[in-house]
Amino acid sequence: MSTQDSPHASGPHRPRREQHPPKGPNPLRRTSDRVEAWYSRLLLLVLALGLPVASVSAGLAAYESTMRTVQAQSAQRHQITARVTSAPEAAPGSASDEKQTVRVSWTGKDGRQETGTARVPLDKTVGSTVRIWVDREETVQEPPMPAGNATATGWLTGGLTALGVFAGFVAGRKGVRLALDRRRYAQWDAEWDLVEPLWSARFHG
Structure with missing residues (x-):
């Protein structure tokens, strides 16, 4: 058998396969790191489920409440x-869309003459007729709230609620991280108090 065929022949060895670190939990991962990771996942779950529910519920509640006001006023x-x-x-140069407060009179449902004050355009002078809103007691009122206000209120409330939930998520995550960091710093200080004398003795011994 030749040296080339010998299993003990000298020569370059075949490169070994690269050894990968064993899979599994990171040995350098502390308990506080695991707590922070689990808490972050929990907050993300609450955010994903709670934000749409909270914003939609708040928006619908605000819409329905405003719509009741709209219907009552109407x-x-x-x-x-x-x-x-x-x-x-009217003052010279006043805009035509400005309002002025004037005295008005009208005939009530019972035939009696009623009077009051109302806000009307500047082009209305004494003797002009105007359309005003009154309640059942013949008291001058502002026009009823339009239904579009209820929709706008619902969207605004829902959006603000979503921002509030997200802000709570960010604040909760930062609060837990700060609390865990304080604990880590305290542990590092305690460990350094034990190691520092031994470390210093190596250089001064």
């Missing part, structure tokens, strides 16, 4: 025609 107020009885003189 039921209690009605529009009538009144006549301007006294009005201040």
Whole structure:
């Protein structure tokens, strides 16, 4: 048998396969690291499930509450025609879409003459007719709230609720991290108090 065929022949060895570290938990991972990781996952789960539920619920509640106000005002107020009885003189250069407070009068449901004050455009002078809103007691009121306000209120409330939930998530995550960091620093200080005398003795011994 030749030396080339001998299993003990000298020569370069075959490269060994690269040894990978064993799979499993990281030995350098501390208990506080595992607590932080699990807590972060829990917060993410709460955020994913709670944010849409909270924002939709708050938005719908605000929408329904505002719609009840809209419906109540629409039921209690009605529009009538009144006549301007006294009005201040419009200032020169005033915009046409500005409002002025004037005295108005109208005939109530019982036939009696009613009076009050109302906000009307500047182009309305004494003797002009205006459309105003009054309640069941013939008291001048603002126009009923439009239904679009309920939709806008619902969206705004839902959006603010979503921001609040997200802010709570961020604050909770940072709070836990700060608490765990304080504990880690305390452990490091305690360990250093034990190691530092031995470490210093190696250089001064």
